[in-house]
Amino acid sequence: xxxxxxxxxxxxxxxxxxxxxxxxxxxxxxxxxxxQQHAGEAPTFLSYNVLDGLEEKGRFSSFLSRSKGYSYLLxxxxxxxxxxxxxxxxxxxxxxxxxxxxxxxxxxx
Amino acid sequence: KAGVTQTPRYLIKTRGQQVTLSCSPIxxxxxxxxxxQTPGQGLQFLFEYFSETQRNKGNFPGRFSxxxxxxxxxxxxxxxxxxxxxxxxxxxxxxxxxxxxxxxxQYFGPGTRLTVL
Numbered sequence: 001x002x003x004x005x006x007x008x009x010x011x012x013x014x015x016x017x018x019x020x021x022x023x024x025x026x027x028x029x030x031x032x033x034x035x036q037q038h039a040g041e042a043p044t045f046l047s048y049n050v051l052d053g054l055e056e057k058g059r060f061s062s063f064l065s066r067s068k069g070y071s072y073l074l075x076x077x078x079x080x081x082x083x084x085x086x087x088x089x090x091x092x093x094x095x096x097x098x099x100x101x102x103x104x105x106x107x108x109x
Numbered sequence: 110k111a112g113v114t115q116t117p118r119y120l121i122k123t124r125g126q127q128v129t130l131s132c133s134p135i136x137x138x139x140x141x142x143x144x145x146q147t148p149g150q151g152l153q154f155l156f157e158y159f160s161e162t163q164r165n166k167g168n169f170p171g172r173f174s175x176x177x178x179x180x181x182x183x184x185x186x187x188x189x190x191x192x193x194x195x196x197x198x199x200x201x202x203x204x205x206x207x208x209x210x211x212x213x214x215q216y217f218g219p220g221t222r223l224t225v226l
Contacts, residue, residue, distance in 0.1 A: 002153075031212050042113075042199060042217035043152075050212075087152065092214050096165055097142075101151035 004100035028093020134202030144183035
């Protein structure tokens with residue numbers, strides 16, 4: 001079966017750095033997305049990785065290792081507004097999006 | 110550009126009833142996907158429409174159906190509602206310019222929260 005694993009919940013301190021991991025087992029791979037979802041709101045796009053390596057976008061970076069079936073989202077200089085759920089999704093060989101259950105990130109002052 | 114809109118935002122129904130949810134994509138977007146979101150389950154893919162054709166379908170029973178109109182607006186219908194259908198139903202649109210809408214960035218609407226009593 002197809003599976004996306006993410007930690008259910010993480011806690012970090014304002015101003016710190018946090019890494020949210022995502023591991024996947026899917027039938028084929030055509031890219032990996034990270035989305036941010038604030039409570040009661042729609043998910044919003046953060047990043048898309050299809051090649052191995054690190055992509056940096058401001059305070060957020062996303063890393064992919066296809067051979068390990070692994071990705072992480074790195075958030076630097078955490079702000080209170082970063083408190084949200086972070087969703088990992090993989091595009092499989094049939095071009096279907098397989099979603100993880102999401103990681104709820106709690107930022108403390 | 111206006112974002113993805115969904116109506117209604119909230120809905121309360123009873124078991125056995127049916128419901129129709131509506132989604133208007135971003136202007137120019139031809140792909141519309143529907144998802145069910147429940148706590149702890151993440152997003153579950155329902156189906157995806159592109160140019161009025163269903164291109165992909167998730168593992169949901171036949172009670173869940175959808176359609177897309179020529180203006181790319183989409184509707185989702187759930188018949189014979191069950192308690193377990195209570196969820197947030199999200200619609201997402203993408204441009205489809207890559208040839209594979211699934212790898213285009215998806216823009217989500219605010220969702221319709223359905224409660225089945």
